[in-house]
Amino acid sequence: MNNMIEVEKVTFEYPLSEDHTIKALENISLEINEGEYIALIGPNGSGKSTLARHLNAILLPTSGEVRVYGFPTNAEEYRWEIRRRVGMVFQNPDNQIVATTVEEDVAFGLENLGIETSVILERVNEALELVGLFQLRNHAPHLLSGGQKQRLAIAGVVAMRPRCLVLDEPTAMLDPRGRREVLETVKKMNRQEGITVVHITHFMEETLEAGRVVVMNRGNIIQNGSPEEIFNGKIDLHALGLEMPTVPKLVRMLRAGGLNIPENVVHVHELVSFLC
Ligand SMILES: Nc1ncnc2c1ncn2[C@@H]1O[C@H](COP(=O)(O)OP(=O)(O)OP(=O)(O)O)[C@@H](O)[C@H]1O
Ligand SMILES: [Mg+2]
Numbered sequence: 001m002n003n004m005i006e007v008e009k010v011t012f013e014y015p016l017s018e019d020h021t022i023k024a025l026e027n028i029s030l031e032i033n034e035g036e037y038i039a040l041i042g043p044n045g046s047g048k049s050t051l052a053r054h055l056n057a058i059l060l061p062t063s064g065e066v067r068v069y070g071f072p073t074n075a076e077e078y079r080w081e082i083r084r085r086v087g088m089v090f091q092n093p094d095n096q097i098v099a100t101t102v103e104e105d106v107a108f109g110l111e112n113l114g115i116e117t118s119v120i121l122e123r124v125n126e127a128l129e130l131v132g133l134f135q136l137r138n139h140a141p142h143l144l145s146g147g148q149k150q151r152l153a154i155a156g157v158v159a160m161r162p163r164c165l166v167l168d169e170p171t172a173m174l175d176p177r178g179r180r181e182v183l184e185t186v187k188k189m190n191r192q193e194g195i196t197v198v199h200i201t202h203f204m205e206e207t208l209e210a211g212r213v214v215v216m217n218r219g220n221i222i223q224n225g226s227p228e229e230i231f232n233g234k235i236d237l238h239a240l241g242l243e244m245p246t247v248p249k250l251v252r253m254l255r256a257g258g259l260n261i262p263e264n265v266v267h268v269h270e271l272v273s274f275l276c
Pocket of ligand 2: 048049050168
């Protein structure tokens with residue numbers, strides 16, 4: 001199926017008190033295709049996390065519908081089917097650790113499913129290899145670096161063999177090295193394993209890995225396009241409190257200086273090979 005996740009006219013209100021609610025999503029529609037890498041950006045409070053939590057039925061729409069492989073999230077009987085296919089990774093790596101060794105941590109979700117021990121072992125090893133933590137399988141998770149902890153969280157989800165990975169600011173609490181490690185891992189899951197990725201980030205450079213950038217503001221999707229379209233300078237990101245990623249900013253400056261740089265340059269290596 002092409003559209004793996006369909007968000008149709010979704011409005012969501014958080015209850016504040018008995019007679020007060022706050023509207024976090026307003027009539028949002030979005031289709032996510034199998035194998036896509038989507039970067040979700042927007043200012044604080046724009047609704048990114050709320051939308052992400054709708055993609056695997058952690059939150060259910062106040063009105064409208066979310067379907068994952070055709071399964072509506074608000075039908076309780078499909079909840080497990082949905083959670084198995086769409087895994088979430090959150091911002092704080094420490095909150096996601098559940099066991100005392102790396103290996104056990106990855107096994108945790110599978111054990112809860114009652115899967116056979118030999119299969120668990122195979123899946124755990126495979127997931128740890130994929131995120132580059134196999135050598136550390138007997139280590140204590142709390143002694144890992146931030147980047148390693150987030151890769152461990154990704155392994156825990158990947159071991160469940162999801163079709164989609166939703167990451168809510170997975171690099172926000174990491175140093176630049178940790179950020180690079182996690183980004184490389186996420187990229188690998190998408191490019192090599194074919195896992196669909198929805199990646200929420202405040203780091204604009206990270207969005208350049210995506211095939212599509214979705215921009216939210218005040219509970220609405222206000223832009224939806226390729227990184228080239230979103231960062232071509234025509235959209236006033238500054239007004240939203242968002243930065244331009246360095247490469248497109250550089251391209252714009254070079255163009256202003258008279259250089260005729262092609263439209264599709266979004267990566268450092270593309271820019272360097274064009275300039276050289
Ligand atoms: N648990 C909650 N209860 C009440 N209101 C909430 C809750 N979580 C979020 N909100 C409100 O919903 C709106 C959207 O919040 P959300 O966390 O989805 O935004 P966000 O884009 O993820 O922001 P950030 O970039 O800060 O993570 C905001 O107005 C926020 O204050
Ligand atoms: Mg958020």
